[in-house]
Amino acid sequence: MTWTDEELVARSIGGDANSFNELILRWERPIYALAYRTIGREEDARDVCQETFLRAFRALPGFRGQAKFSSWLYRIALNLCRDWIRRERRTPVVQTPEDVDLMDLAAAAAPSESVEDLVARKDLARSVERAMARLPEEQRTAIVLKEYHGLTFQEIADLVGCPLSTVKTRLYQGLTVLRRELVKNANAPRALKS
Amino acid sequence: MTDTVCGYSGDRDEALIAYLYDDEDTARRAEFETHLAICWRCRDEVDALRGVRRQLARWSPPSFAVASHQPPVASHQSPATSHRTWWREIPAWAQVAAALLVLGVSAGVANLDVRYDRNGLSVRTGWSKPSTESAIAATGAAPGVGPAMPTPWRADLTALERQLRSEIRAVPASVATASHATAPARATPANDAEILRRVRALLDESEKRQQRELALRVGEVLRDVDAVRQADLRKIDRSLNGVQNSLGVEVLKQRESLNMLMRVSQRQ
Numbered sequence: 001m002t003w004t005d006e007e008l009v010a011r012s013i014g015g016d017a018n019s020f021n022e023l024i025l026r027w028e029r030p031i032y033a034l035a036y037r038t039i040g041r042e043e044d045a046r047d048v049c050q051e052t053f054l055r056a057f058r059a060l061p062g063f064r065g066q067a068k069f070s071s072w073l074y075r076i077a078l079n080l081c082r083d084w085i086r087r088e089r090r091t092p093v094v095q096t097p098e099d100v101d102l103m104d105l106a107a108a109a110a111p112s113e114s115v116e117d118l119v120a121r122k123d124l125a126r127s128v129e130r131a132m133a134r135l136p137e138e139q140r141t142a143i144v145l146k147e148y149h150g151l152t153f154q155e156i157a158d159l160v161g162c163p164l165s166t167v168k169t170r171l172y173q174g175l176t177v178l179r180r181e182l183v184k185n186a187n188a189p190r191a192l193k194s
Numbered sequence: 195m196t197d198t199v200c201g202y203s204g205d206r207d208e209a210l211i212a213y214l215y216d217d218e219d220t221a222r223r224a225e226f227e228t229h230l231a232i233c234w235r236c237r238d239e240v241d242a243l244r245g246v247r248r249q250l251a252r253w254s255p256p257s258f259a260v261a262s263h264q265p266p267v268a269s270h271q272s273p274a275t276s277h278r279t280w281w282r283e284i285p286a287w288a289q290v291a292a293a294l295l296v297l298g299v300s301a302g303v304a305n306l307d308v309r310y311d312r313n314g315l316s317v318r319t320g321w322s323k324p325s326t327e328s329a330i331a332a333t334g335a336a337p338g339v340g341p342a343m344p345t346p347w348r349a350d351l352t353a354l355e356r357q358l359r360s361e362i363r364a365v366p367a368s369v370a371t372a373s374h375a376t377a378p379a380r381a382t383p384a385n386d387a388e389i390l391r392r393v394r395a396l397l398d399e400s401e402k403r404q405q406r407e408l409a410l411r412v413g414e415v416l417r418d419v420d421a422v423r424q425a426d427l428r429k430i431d432r433s434l435n436g437v438q439n440s441l442g443v444e445v446l447k448q449r450e451s452l453n454m455l456m457r458v459s460q461r462q
């Protein structure tokens with residue numbers, strides 16, 4: 001039988017450790033992905049992910065269910081990401097291409113993918129990552145929540161605590177900046193070659 | 195090129211984003227689609243932003259399983275195993291602190307005794323002490339044999355240890371006898387008072403034993419320090435004697451050479 005998040009929360013509050021474990025298994029990947037896309041560092045994203053669940057576990061008895069459990073979890077994670085950005089006083093880091101291990105690259109290749117395709121895919125991903133890192137935190141958060149987590153405009157507005165129209169504006173501005181940056185990145189290698 | 199400026203009546207940017215993500219009601223969607231049919235600028239922008247979204251879809255974070263060095267945990271696993279998925283990712287400083295704590299507690303439990311004296315560094319535990327002591331007691335029949343010279347306090351300690359062991363053996367027996375004897379009338383206040391008195395007596399005895407042991411240990415440390423000091427003094431004395439002897443030889447040689455020089459000069 002599959003329990004809903006809210007049922008698992010109720011069981012966890014009742015002392016069932018397995019239920020909280022189930023919630024972790026269900027949400028650790030999305031929370032890690034959110035943290036990684038927001039702060040751009042693998043290690044720190046993992047720390048944020050762990051800290052999110054620790055805080056959620058501690059605060060669980062106070063969770064009244066006014067919001068969805070996932071929204072509550074997202075809010076904790078976003079606050080932690082915001083703290084991280086303020087503490088580090090910098091924009092998200094793009095991990096350098098030098099970090100790429102050829103063995104990892106080979107392992108990441110889909111069976112039908114050629115090496116050229118794989119490298120192109122990695123380049124594009126890195127280019128997106130770099131462009132995302134240039135966005136202001138609010139725009140980046142809005143894009144990450146909408147694009148990768150499929151939240152509605154209203155859910156994002158509730159989560160980040162701003163009006164609905166502001167969310168749409170942030171998304172529009174963010175996507176426009178990304179469009180410009182991606183075009184610039186795509187032209188950069190050509191400019192170097194010529 | 196008739197409409198270089200978009201003539202959309204509402205908030206164009208918001209409408210465009212809502213259309214792009216299909217997050218609006220059907221009436222508004224239909225309205226914006228009507229506008230798109232006549233506005234090439236908005237059409238172009240929607241296409242371009244769709245392209246950006248396609249590119250965004252290519253960006254995935256590093257694999258969580260690989261990143262955290264852990265396989266996905268099956269739901270049928272035990273809670274303890276499953277909890278490890280995130281509990282075990284404790285920061286290094288916390289692991290070090292925990293290790294130190296465990297080490298400290300272990301050392302305390304093991305009654306660790308680290309000593310550096312003239313015999314060099316020695317580490318032993320309180321629990322392994324009886325066997326060491328009994329070995330010494332066994333070799334004590336032939337004093338002066340072996341590297342560990344028997345000392346008076348060792349005999350005291352052995353005696354104390356024997357006494358403690360016999361007392362410890364005697365306590366459970368007496369408690370058992372007392373509990374058997376008082377079993378039928380367990381609830382009476384007189385028995386409670388008796389048990390209380392016995393417990394107090396045991397506590398007093400234990401306290402006295404601890405004081406005796408402390409006094410012995412202090413005495414042992416003082417004797418050790420004194421022995422090391424004496425040995426060091428002897429060593430210094432020997433070294434001084436050596437220096438004096440070599441100096442004396444040198445002085446004698448000097449005197450002989452001076453005498454010889456005097457004799458030679460007088461002849462001339």
